[in-house]
Amino acid sequence: MSGLEAISVDEADLLETCTKCKYCATFCAVEDEDEIRPLPSIIAEGLLIEADHSKTLASTRKAKILEDSFRCGLCGRCLRCSYKLDIVASSYKLRRLLAVKELIPATLLKLRHHIKESRNSFGADTFARGMWIDYVGLTKIRLNKAADTLYFVGCTPSYRSQGQDIAYAASLALNTIGEDWTILGADEWCCGAPLLAIGAWEELEEHAKHNVEFIESLGVKQVVSSCPSCVNMLKQHYPRIIRRQTTFKVHHIVELIAKSLEKGTLSGLKKSELKIAYHDPCQLARTLGVLKEPRQLLGKIANTVLEFPENGIDTRCCGAGVGDIIEIVDPSARLEAAGRRLFQAGLIGADVILTACPDCKIALSDAAKRVKSSIEVLDIVELLCMQASLT
Numbered sequence: 001m002s003g004l005e006a007i008s009v010d011e012a013d014l015l016e017t018c019t020k021c022k023y024c025a026t027f028c029a030v031e032d033e034d035e036i037r038p039l040p041s042i043i044a045e046g047l048l049i050e051a052d053h054s055k056t057l058a059s060t061r062k063a064k065i066l067e068d069s070f071r072c073g074l075c076g077r078c079l080r081c082s083y084k085l086d087i088v089a090s091s092y093k094l095r096r097l098l099a100v101k102e103l104i105p106a107t108l109l110k111l112r113h114h115i116k117e118s119r120n121s122f123g124a125d126t127f128a129r130g131m132w133i134d135y136v137g138l139t140k141i142r143l144n145k146a147a148d149t150l151y152f153v154g155c156t157p158s159y160r161s162q163g164q165d166i167a168y169a170a171s172l173a174l175n176t177i178g179e180d181w182t183i184l185g186a187d188e189w190c191c192g193a194p195l196l197a198i199g200a201w202e203e204l205e206e207h208a209k210h211n212v213e214f215i216e217s218l219g220v221k222q223v224v225s226s227c228p229s230c231v232n233m234l235k236q237h238y239p240r241i242i243r244r245q246t247t248f249k250v251h252h253i254v255e256l257i258a259k260s261l262e263k264g265t266l267s268g269l270k271k272s273e274l275k276i277a278y279h280d281p282c283q284l285a286r287t288l289g290v291l292k293e294p295r296q297l298l299g300k301i302a303n304t305v306l307e308f309p310e311n312g313i314d315t316r317c318c319g320a321g322v323g324d325i326i327e328i329v330d331p332s333a334r335l336e337a338a339g340r341r342l343f344q345a346g347l348i349g350a351d352v353i354l355t356a357c358p359d360c361k362i363a364l365s366d367a368a369k370r371v372k373s374s375i376e377v378l379d380i381v382e383l384l385c386m387q388a389s390l391t
Contacts, residue, residue, distance in 0.1 A: 014085045018044035024078040024087075029317035029337040030071055030326060031316040040076075042068045043087060047094040069094055069327045070105055073321020073337075074197060075282040077191035092196065093374070099199030107328050108198045116203055120155045121323070129158045130185035136168040147182035149174070149256075150220040150248075152211075152234065155190050156324070156358040162365060163358040166226050167382040170253050174224075177260040187214045193229040194323030196237065207242040207347045208233075215248060222249040224256050225380065228283035228290075228357050229322060235288070252284060254356050254380060258293035261300060268385045269300050276302040277350035278380070279341060279364065281357035282317035285321065289313075294356055296382055301387040306348045308341070316341060319367075320359035327363075337369035345375055354380045 019041045028039055046069045049062060069091065078087050090227050098104055104112065114123035132153070133141055153168060156163035174181050189211055195204040211234070215223060225231050235250035260266045278298055284290045291312050298305045312317040319326055319337025326334040342364060345353050353375060365377040385391045 010163045012048060014083055015044040015048050015090065017083055018081075018085055018087070019048070021083070023082050024080065027074060027077040027080060028337055029077070029319055029340070030073055030321075030330070030333040039068065039072045043072060043091045043094055044085070044137055047090050047097070066098060066103060067105060069098070069109060069384075070198070071326065071333060073282075073317050073319065073326050075317035075321055077317060078281070079286075092199075095197065095199035096201060097199070099201070104198055104200075105329065108325065111194055111325070111328060112198060112200050112203070115190050115200075119207070120159060120366050121190055121194050122155060122159050127186050129153070129188060130183065132158055132164040132167050135161075135164055136171075138168065138171055141171065142182040143185045144187060144214075144218070145182045146218050146220075147180045148221050149179050149181040150215055150218060150222050150223045151181055151183050151253075152191070152215075152225040152227075152230050153183055153188060153278055154225055154230045154358065156362070157226055158188075160358070160362065162362050165382060166358050166361065166379045167348075169379060169385045169391070170224075170226050171264075172385050173253070173257055173381050176388065176390060177257065177265045179256070182199045182218060182220070184211075184214055191227075191230040191233040193205045193233050194325060195361055196233070196320075197323040197325050205241050208238045209323060212238055212242055212246055216246065220248050222251060222256075224251050224253045226253050226356070226358060227380065228252060228281045228288060229359070232283050232287055239307050252288065252290055252293075252356065253294045254297055257381070257384065261296060265266055266388070268388060269384070270389070271303045272301060272352075272383065273303055274351040275304045275306055275349055276352050276354055276383075277306040277308060277348060278311075279308060279318065279345075279355040279360060280311055280313075281355055281360045282315060284356055285315050285329060286313050290356075297380060297384060298354070306350050308344050308348065310344075316344075318355075318360045318363045320363040321356070322365075324359040335367055335370060338363040339371065342367045342371070342373055342375060346373070350375060352376045352378060352383070354378055356380045 157167035192207040319334035
């Protein structure tokens with residue numbers, strides 16, 4: 001898993017075309033439409049430079065290009081490219097090259113150090129990963145025990161207060177639908193999405209092997225998570241990284257809850273009278289294709305469900321991106337992107353924005369606080385628990 005394969009002549013030609021094009025500028029969440037060049041074209045030029053397919057540039061210009069390359073959230077909306085260039089794959093390839101050449105920005109090197117030393121993206125104590133259980137007052141969680149289902153909590157729901165609310169809601173939902181479930185606690189390591197996003201693939205392989213080993217040791221049949229990044233890593237990337245299929249299935253928790261609704265194991269739901277706008281997380285919608293299940297759930301817990309003008313696989317990124325690294329690299333761009341989504345919610349008359357991603361929830365909440373908006377931001381499972389009178 002070196003990630004250092006050379007780019008072909010045909011790919012170089014496509015990248016060269018990309019550097020001169022601006023078609024995707026309107027799709028990029030972290031770039032204004034009037035920017036001289038959109039981020040994808042900057043990434044394309046960066047990859048050409050680092051792969052030695054472009055002329056040498058002045059060091060100051062090269063440094064700026066490489067710095068900007070990490071501002072991309074890897075949301076994938078630019079895959080509507082007229083020339084069919086996979087700019088997300090190009091971005092991953094560029095970041096891998098930069099990591100090998102030790103050209104990762106200092107702020108992201110700190111993130112890499114946190115994950116390497118503490119196995120989470122916040123540099124928090126490893127033993128504290130399961131302490132959210134105490135913070136939210138839960139009891140009777142089977143920690144690191146054999147079960148049918150494992151809830152992979154993720155870094156944000158483990159350590160950040162707004163994320164812990166999501167883990168709490170997920171726990172209540174799993175108990176209510178009668179799921180036989182467990183968590184890894186301190187044995188859970190970061191899924192590795194931030195490591196993939198910054199090109200640190202050596203540590204990523206270590207994390208994948210560790211998590212798979214501990215999950216499989218419990219004999220679980222399925223893993224569920226509230227975090228689309230975690231789901232994507234465990235479901236799509238881990239088999240490639242460890243070079244075999246895992247013994248467990250992987251789902252986002254809304255998929256599991258939607259099945260429970262079909263079976264009738266979750267009943268007695270009241271419908272909210274608030275106007276609800278659902279924000280599709282990029283990885284959940286575009287990468288994993290989970291579109292129907294959140295809306296099935298919404299139909300059971302809300303009378304008025306509103307759609308953003310850009311929804312489904314065309315969803316506009318909230319600014320968090322993969323691994324929420326934009327918060328580290330360019331926090332103002334993250335807030336601006338989330339603010340634009342918040343503005344759209346106001347235009348369609350929403351009282352509440354629901355999403356199904358911890359990083360989306362926090363980014364949109366931060367934007368709402370910034371402008372003192374009355375729009376509330378919740379995870380979809382949080383509202384489910386409210387309407388089921390579980391909280």
